[in-house]
Each structure stands twice: as C-alpha cells, then as structure tokens.
Amino acid sequence: MINVKELYKSFEKKDVLKGISFKINHGESVAIIGKSGIGKSVLLKHLIGLIQPDSGEVWVEEKLVNTLSFTQLQSVRAQCGMVFQFGALFDSMSVEENIGLALSKLSEMNKEEVTQQISKSLAEVGMENSEKLMPSSLSGGMKKRVGIARAIAIKPKYLLYDEPTTGLDPVMTDSINRLISKIHKQEDVTSIMVTHELRTVFEVAERVIMIHDGKIKFDGTPEQIKLSNDIVVQQFISGNSTLLETEA
Amino acid sequence: MLRILIYPIHIFIHFFEGLAEYVLLMTKMFRSVKSWNLYLGFTADQMVNIGAQSIPIVMLTSLFSGMVTSVQAAYQFESGFVPTWFVGSIVGESVLLELAPMITGLVMTGKIGATITAEIGTMRVTEQIDALESLSFDPVSFLIMPRVLAAAIMFPILVIVADFCGILGGLFAAQHAMDVSAQEFIRGLRTWFRPWDAWFGLIKGIFFGIAITSIASYKGFTTEGGAEGVGKSTTSTVVISCMVIVLLDYILAEIFL
Numbered sequence: 001m002i003n004v005k006e007l008y009k010s011f012e013k014k015d016v017l018k019g020i021s022f023k024i025n026h027g028e029s030v031a032i033i034g035k036s037g038i039g040k041s042v043l044l045k046h047l048i049g050l051i052q053p054d055s056g057e058v059w060v061e062e063k064l065v066n067t068l069s070f071t072q073l074q075s076v077r078a079q080c081g082m083v084f085q086f087g088a089l090f091d092s093m094s095v096e097e098n099i100g101l102a103l104s105k106l107s108e109m110n111k112e113e114v115t116q117q118i119s120k121s122l123a124e125v126g127m128e129n130s131e132k133l134m135p136s137s138l139s140g141g142m143k144k145r146v147g148i149a150r151a152i153a154i155k156p157k158y159l160l161y162d163e164p165t166t167g168l169d170p171v172m173t174d175s176i177n178r179l180i181s182k183i184h185k186q187e188d189v190t191s192i193m194v195t196h197e198l199r200t201v202f203e204v205a206e207r208v209i210m211i212h213d214g215k216i217k218f219d220g221t222p223e224q225i226k227l228s229n230d231i232v233v234q235q236f237i238s239g240n241s242t243l244l245e246t247e248a
Numbered sequence: 249m250l251r252i253l254i255y256p257i258h259i260f261i262h263f264f265e266g267l268a269e270y271v272l273l274m275t276k277m278f279r280s281v282k283s284w285n286l287y288l289g290f291t292a293d294q295m296v297n298i299g300a301q302s303i304p305i306v307m308l309t310s311l312f313s314g315m316v317t318s319v320q321a322a323y324q325f326e327s328g329f330v331p332t333w334f335v336g337s338i339v340g341e342s343v344l345l346e347l348a349p350m351i352t353g354l355v356m357t358g359k360i361g362a363t364i365t366a367e368i369g370t371m372r373v374t375e376q377i378d379a380l381e382s383l384s385f386d387p388v389s390f391l392i393m394p395r396v397l398a399a400a401i402m403f404p405i406l407v408i409v410a411d412f413c414g415i416l417g418g419l420f421a422a423q424h425a426m427d428v429s430a431q432e433f434i435r436g437l438r439t440w441f442r443p444w445d446a447w448f449g450l451i452k453g454i455f456f457g458i459a460i461t462s463i464a465s466y467k468g469f470t471t472e473g474g475a476e477g478v479g480k481s482t483t484s485t486v487v488i489s490c491m492v493i494v495l496l497d498y499i500l501a502e503i504f505l
Binding site: 045048050070073074077078080082084085086088089090091101102105106 | 375376378384
C-alpha cells in the first residue's frame, strides 16, 4: 500500500503541493490528473524518493520513504518500476543494456536469466528482437515501450507511469493504453499513472485523483468524475477553457 | 536604482551558493571513490574518451606551441648577445613548466569539459539521471566519479605527450629559424633541465584534469531548462574552467616552485 500524508512541496517561491493526502491499495489502477505544471510528476517522483518533500510523509508498504538513506531506498525502488515521460533510455546503451542495467542492480539473476528476462520483457511490450537497437533509432512510441519493458523487467509491485501517452498519435496511444491494462492484469501490479490524457484515464484507470492548485480536487472513479458538478473538474473533463469565465 | 545596488549582492550570493553545491557534490563523489571497482568498466571507457581520443589534438596544439616558442626565441636572439643553443633550454623549460600542461588544460576544457557538460546536462533534462536513481544507481558514483578518476589518470599522460611534441616542435623550428643543430638544441635542453620541472607539469595535469571534469560534471548535473539550459551550462563550463585553470596555475606555481 502507498500512503501519502499531508505532502507539501515548493520550488523557490512557488508552492506546488499544498497538503496532498491519499492512500492507494494493492492492485489498484490509479490515474493522477490535472493541468500541465500542476505538480503531478513531482508527486509521482516523491513516491520513490527522487524528490524530498518540504513536509509530510510518503509511506510505501511499511517504509517511510522520505526518511530513508540512499541505500535503504534501494529496497523500495526494487518494488517500483518507473516509466518516464519520454522513456528516459540511456542514450549510450542499447535496448538490451538499458534493461540489463536495471536487472543487474535490482535483481539477483545470473547472466542467462538476465538475457531471458530481457527477451521476455521486450516480447511483453511487443518489441521482440530489438535488443541490439540503440535508443536514437527508436520512435517515441518505441522508446515508451522499451521504458515500460525496463520497468516491468524487475517484476515490480508498483508501476509508476509519467505521462505514458503524451505526444503519441491516437493509434499508438491506444496501443500503450492496452499495454498498460494488460500488464496491470497479468502482472498483478498496482498501477499509478500521471496523465492529462482523458482517453488514457477512461480506458485504463479504475480510480482518478485530480490535483488542482496543489490540493486534491477530486478522488473517485472515472464514472463519478464524468458526473461531477465541480466547475474546475467539469472544465478539465470538457476541455472548455471558457467554462470558468462563463461561471464567474 | 535599488536594482543596480542589489544586482552585485545577488551575483555574490549566487556564486557562493554554486560553490557550496559544487563542494557538496565533490564530497559525495570522493565518498563514492571506495566503490570505484563497481564502475571500473565505465572508468576505462572514460579513459579512452578523455585520454586516447584526445591525443591527436594535444599533439597538434603542443607541436605548434613548441614551434612558436622556438621562433619567438630566435627573434629575441637576433641581437647576438645570447648564444643560439640557449633556445633548447628556453623551449624545454617553457614547454615542461607551462605550455604543455596549460595548452593541454585549455584544449581539454573545450573538448572534454564541454562534452561532459552536454552529456550529463542532456541526461538531466531528459530525466535519464532520475531514471538511473530510480534503478538504485547513485548518479554521482555512476556518472561523475569515473570521469574525474579517468581525467586524473589520463591528464598526466596527455601532458607527457604534449611535452614530447612541444619539444619536438621547438627542435624542428629551431633548425629552420636559427640554423641550430639538433645537438646544440639538446645541449641547451640538458643544461638547464631539472627533473622537478617535468614532475611539476604532471602535477599540474592532475589538478587541471580533476578541475575540468568536476566543474563540467557539476554544471551538467545542475542543468535546468531543456536544450537552452544545456547550451548555457556548456558555455559556462568552458568559461569557468578556463578561469579556474589560470588561477590553479598561479596557485600551484606559488606552492611548488
């Protein structure tokens, strides 16, 4: 279980998170939504200790992430696979090396098992026989797939996706959405995705948390968010930028 | 008016903040030296990048700097009061003490410093450093330590290459500009040669190597703001490294000479 309590974070003079609290149970598929620059990715990075909060607590299982040392964080990170916005593949390494690097650090597999796991992960994301390719020769969608393969290779309990479909064409978006759903069901993982793509939210998520002005504006199912009367939520769902002005 | 007064204070604070960040990062890096064996492969790669691949440019620049020194010495000796074979000593001392380490340092600032900042800066803005950390790799041990270690090992070797090429260039130019024979040039070279001068050049090489790669790594590591940020950091690395090399050159001369 992930438990976030009263999380505050500011950068220089800008308050980004102003007391965020929520719990995510094992097996849930949660979408964290909100406008661009609202702090969704910042929140996600708090969950694996990439960013330290100004105050508040982030619990993963029984561990208080924001008090752990770098070495202690390894046990938390071994349970969490993170998929970054543009894949964040290491440019100087091949696809195989990118995934192998994760396995070398976060698993106790021998060389043969690592090779098998790399092939298995790539097959799972539909990227068979791409082991020797370099990131520079991959398209945006392929990079995201390899990023997902790298994240699932370590067999995590939690999969964190940062904008998994942003910048992709509709067909590729659908393909990535299906992939996320498939992995969620097959691997018995808890999926947490940060996105502002409503299609991804409605196709993949079972629960939606909306952040607005540094606080949680909405927490419920995708069906409930569609029926919400809140003007800010409505504006986001409808994509109508004049809604708030009309209301005022 | 108030802005004009506040601006230097702001710059002053910014400088010390940066310095403190740099010291903290270097402390982290020196702490991670104990795990050097984990990153031996990466250190070897960096030794090739920083050292082996830089040999041609170091050879070329030091060759010409030795030649220029010889030609300028010939110009000074036109009066006829100084024996022409002295040119060997002038070229030798200039190259060993100053030209070889300094030219190597400045050339490497442009070649290696800029490359390291661009590489690490791009990794920062494309979240590759976050990805490394999410995979439980310490980015300081993984990215910075191998580069600094490789530079500390390879820079003295580059200085030795520069020493040889500089003196060779000086010899070649002396033969053509002043009709000084190779024997006479070597006589001058040996007359005032002190082994410490060569050692001092190598010590400078180690310091310059550590300074260039650590500044470049720090600048890359703290890059913000996409491609524009990478460009700014790279420029800043070259400017700061050049200034630090000149400053270090003076400090080391005061300490060791």
